[in-house]
Amino acid sequence: MTLAWAVMVLGGIALALGVGLAIAARRLRGSDDDLVERIDALLPQTQCAQCGYPGCRPYAAAIAADEAPVNLCPPGGQYTADRLARLLGREPEPLDPSRPAPVPPQVAVIDETRCIGCHLCVQACPVDAIVGSHQMMHTVIASECTGCELCLPPCPVDCIALVATPARAQPRTARPVRAVATEALQ
Amino acid sequence: MTELLLIIVATVLVNNLVLVSFLGLCPFMGVTRSPEGATGMALATGFVLTLSSAVGYLLYTWVLVPLSLEFLRTLVFILVIAGLVQLTELTVRATSPLLYRVLGLYLPLITSNCLVLGVALLNLTAADSFVQSVVFGAGAAAGFALVMVLFAGLRQRLEGEQVPVPFRGAALAMITAGLMSMAFMGFIGLVPT
Numbered sequence: 001m002t003l004a005w006a007v008m009v010l011g012g013i014a015l016a017l018g019v020g021l022a023i024a025a026r027r028l029r030g031s032d033d034d035l036v037e038r039i040d041a042l043l044p045q046t047q048c049a050q051c052g053y054p055g056c057r058p059y060a061a062a063i064a065a066d067e068a069p070v071n072l073c074p075p076g077g078q079y080t081a082d083r084l085a086r087l088l089g090r091e092p093e094p095l096d097p098s099r100p101a102p103v104p105p106q107v108a109v110i111d112e113t114r115c116i117g118c119h120l121c122v123q124a125c126p127v128d129a130i131v132g133s134h135q136m137m138h139t140v141i142a143s144e145c146t147g148c149e150l151c152l153p154p155c156p157v158d159c160i161a162l163v164a165t166p167a168r169a170q171p172r173t174a175r176p177v178r179a180v181a182t183e184a185l186q
Numbered sequence: 187m188t189e190l191l192l193i194i195v196a197t198v199l200v201n202n203l204v205l206v207s208f209l210g211l212c213p214f215m216g217v218t219r220s221p222e223g224a225t226g227m228a229l230a231t232g233f234v235l236t237l238s239s240a241v242g243y244l245l246y247t248w249v250l251v252p253l254s255l256e257f258l259r260t261l262v263f264i265l266v267i268a269g270l271v272q273l274t275e276l277t278v279r280a281t282s283p284l285l286y287r288v289l290g291l292y293l294p295l296i297t298s299n300c301l302v303l304g305v306a307l308l309n310l311t312a313a314d315s316f317v318q319s320v321v322f323g324a325g326a327a328a329g330f331a332l333v334m335v336l337f338a339g340l341r342q343r344l345e346g347e348q349v350p351v352p353f354r355g356a357a358l359a360m361i362t363a364g365l366m367s368m369a370f371m372g373f374i375g376l377v378p379t
Contacts (some may be wrong), residue, residue, distance in 0.1 A: 006258055010258065010265065017265065020273070021273060021276075024277075063232075
């Protein structure tokens with residue numbers, strides 16, 4: 001008799017908890033996070049903060065929460081704004097005119113004769129496109145540079161310039177390190 | 187009323203479960219590297235603690251005792267705690283994905299946090315009524331939160347100090363915890379037993 005009651009009590013509690021959790025899981029689904037990831041993947045990852053948010057991911061979170069329009073990203077340009085609008089099923093909008101004008105595709109170039117090897121631009125670069133160690137000359141990997149201009153302010157000798165690159169029709173987006181590494185190895 | 191106040195003071199300061207009974211040391215050492223993580227963990231554990239001691243008391247008094255199934259109490263409490271932890275995890279993930287990422291593995295590990303089971307079991311001897319058991323759970327949660335936040339603050343302060351190599355990391359954390367525990371011994375005598 002006791003055994004039967006024990007089985008029934010434990011089974012009943014387990015069943016009640018299971019049903020409760022199933023309902024809770026349906027109510028509290030964290031689908032927002034997924035959307036943030038997908039928006040973040042379309043942003044150029046320059047972390048330049050020109051949109052008014054501290055970086056690309058916070059901006060993606062704001063878009064996902066319907067708090068920000070999709071046309072605030074100058075480095076991404078019209079191309080990114082259109083792709084974001086398509087992802088979210090919104091009407092494509094022209095870039096916000098109050099933001100800095102979208103610059104033509106450009107890359108940073110270091111004047112290597114003037115570089116003093118202070119390493120400050122390497123720390124500023126959000127996409128690790130600058131190589132060089134302390135007290136050594138630095139240089140920019142043109143194919144990785146997004147032209148975000150973040151390396152300009154820290155340079156104490158102003159040896160970094162931005163030059164237009166006509167070759168690229170669409171802005172670069174940062175790729176995962178693994179993809180870049182595999183490509184380099186092949 | 188006085189009795190409830192006494193229970194709160196006793197669980198928060200005098201019989202602080204972390205520093206005096208040494209329950210729940212896993213999150214105490216694990217997630218106190220940053221005050222944000224410690225606060226989030228304290229809130230999540232507090233939620234589970236309060237609810238589980240309330241539900242545990244109700245189940246024990248109204249289901250297990252009438253059916254004379256008291257020997258099942260540990261099993262039933264573990265079941266209830268596991269369910270509540272799942273619920274907490276869902277809530278945290280839906281409300282704050284960032285906190286969910288900070289807490290990481292420690293969130294499902296609340297299930298195996300001996301503090302929660304310990305409070306649910308101690309409850310049976312410490313509390314005489316439903317209200318008392320809820321207050322006991324909430325007091326234990328408040329005591330846990332207090333210690334977590336204090337310890338996280340201490341550890342953050344120590345981070346910037348020049349510590350001799352053999353004492354760095356876990357060793358210093360253990361020594362700090364021991365000193366805190368001794369300091370909390372000073373509260374004995376605050377509540378007449």
